[in-house]
Amino acid sequence: MSDHELQALRVRIDSLDEKILELISQRARCAQEVGRIKMATLKEGEEAIFYRPEREAQVLKRIMELNKGPLDNEEMARLFREIMSTCLALEQPLKVAYLGPEGTFSQAAALKHFGQAVVSKPMAAIDEIFREVAAGAVSFGVVPVENSTEGAINHTLDSFLEHDLVICGEVELRIHHHLLVAENTKTEKISRIYSHAQSLAQCRKWLDAHYPNVERVAVSSNAEAAKRVKSEWNSAAIAGDMAAQLYGLSILADKIEDRPDNSTRFLIIGNQTVPATGDDKTSVIISMSNKPGALHELLIPFHASGIDLTRIETRPSRSGKWSYVFFIDFYGHKDDPLVRDALEKVAQESVGLKVLGSYPNAVL
Numbered sequence: 508m509s510d511h512e513l514q515a516l517r518v519r520i521d522s523l524d525e526k527i528l529e530l531i532s533q534r535a536r537c538a539q540e541v542g543r544i545k546m547a548t549l550k551e552g553e554e555a556i557f558y559r560p561e562r563e564a565q566v567l568k569r570i571m572e573l574n575k576g577p578l579d580n581e582e583m584a585r586l587f588r589e590i591m592s593t594c595l596a597l598e599q600p601l602k603v604a605y606l607g608p609e610g611t612f613s614q615a616a617a618l619k620h621f622g623q624a625v626v627s628k629p630m631a632a633i634d635e636i637f638r639e640v641a642a643g644a645v646s647f648g649v650v651p652v653e654n655s656t657e658g659a660i661n662h663t664l665d666s667f668l669e670h671d672l673v674i675c676g677e678v679e680l681r682i683h684h685h686l687l688v689a690e691n692t693k694t695e696k697i698s699r700i701y702s703h704a705q706s707l708a709q710c711r712k713w714l715d716a717h718y719p720n721v722e723r724v725a726v727s728s729n730a731e732a733a734k735r736v737k738s739e740w741n742s743a744a745i746a747g748d749m750a751a752q753l754y755g756l757s758i759l760a761d762k763i764e765d766r767p768d769n770s771t772r773f774l775i776i777g778n779q780t781v782p783a784t785g786d787d788k789t790s791v792i793i794s795m796s797n798k799p800g801a802l803h804e805l806l807i808p809f810h811a812s813g814i815d816l817t818r819i820e821t822r823p824s825r826s827g828k829w830s831y832v833f834f835i836d837f838y839g840h841k842d843d844p845l846v847r848d849a850l851e852k853v854a855q856e857s858v859g860l861k862v863l864g865s866y867p868n869a870v871l
């Protein structure tokens with residue numbers, strides 16, 4: 508390519524950037540106007556809700572449908588995710604609590620879901636995230652709920668039994684673990700590997716093959732593991748890209764998770780119920796009396812209405828020895844007539860039914 512052609516393309520890019528700049532500014536002014544109308548139409552005692560998860564899901568889906576390349580749909584949606592996040596911050600910066608410290612996968616999930624313009628607040632434990640949201644100190648919380656290799660995150664499920672919060676969204680994150688070391692680590696003398704118990708479990712086979720005799724130490728988070736390695740010459744950590752960058756560690760072995768599709772699903776918890784988008788999921792907790800065939804009976808109304816269950820998890824109910832509650836997720840919104848019918852029947856059969864929330868199916 509001649510210099511002349513290159514120069515012409517750069518002039519073209521400059522002119523396109525000017526148009527993009529003008530369009531983004533116009534879009535931001537529209538979002539500001541939406542905010543102004545929301546404030547003006549507020550009834551007495553009502554709190555303004557600027558963030559609309561259902562609307563954001565629709566905007567992203569539409570962009571993915573309209574996209575003709577060369578950027579793939581996910582990349583394009585991610586750019587729009589950031590534009591929306593920044594526009595929303597003009598109305599009101601969202602405060603979001605996640606499982607800290609900084610650099611955890613929970614933080615990565617929060618930023619993936621809400622975009623970089625949120626104010627994110629690290630919490631020390633899952634239960635504290637629930638409390639922070641319940642107290643109104645943050646608008647939303649991000650909590651891990653299941654991992655494709657290791658299954659349910661029981662702390663999160665149990666917290667739903669103790670708090671009255673609404674699930675407003677979900678986000679799935681591919682989890683890539685790396686073996687990380689600090690500058691001063693003697694890599695041939697590693698005698699200890701730190702990580703969160705979940706991550707150690709997700710890399711069990713790799714560790715058995717490569718470091719069978721090294722002590723595995725479970726700590727409160729991957730980021731905490733990364734932090735510790737900074738000051739110990741004989742240890743390594745298992746954590747992700749964010750923690751590696753944040754704590755200035757280098758990658759001794761990358762993508763060491765046993766399953767290549769290793770992913771974690773996170774839930775967004777808040778106080779607002781989310782209207783239907785036409786592509787939603789619902790999560791419920793059901794307690795049944797402890798009698799033979801209880802689970803079968805409970806599932807009949809879902810089956811009869813053709814509702815597609817995506818997950819069922821059992822936990823001790825905490826209200827009696829050997830009594831259980833079921834966490835069930837399914838496609839559909841609680842206001843869909845079919846879902847409403849099925850839930851009414853389930854309520855009749857069960858001891859207790861609690862709808863945790865209906866929310867848009869994860870777009871990104």
Ligand SMILES: C=C(O[C@@H]1C=C(C(=O)O)C=C[C@H]1O)C(=O)O
Pocket residue numbers: 537538541542557558559560562563566590591592594595
């Ligand atoms: C602009 C709005 O408010 C927020 C910003 C959005 C955006 O930038 O597209 C979308 C939904 C809301 O989170 C709206 O409700 O439409």
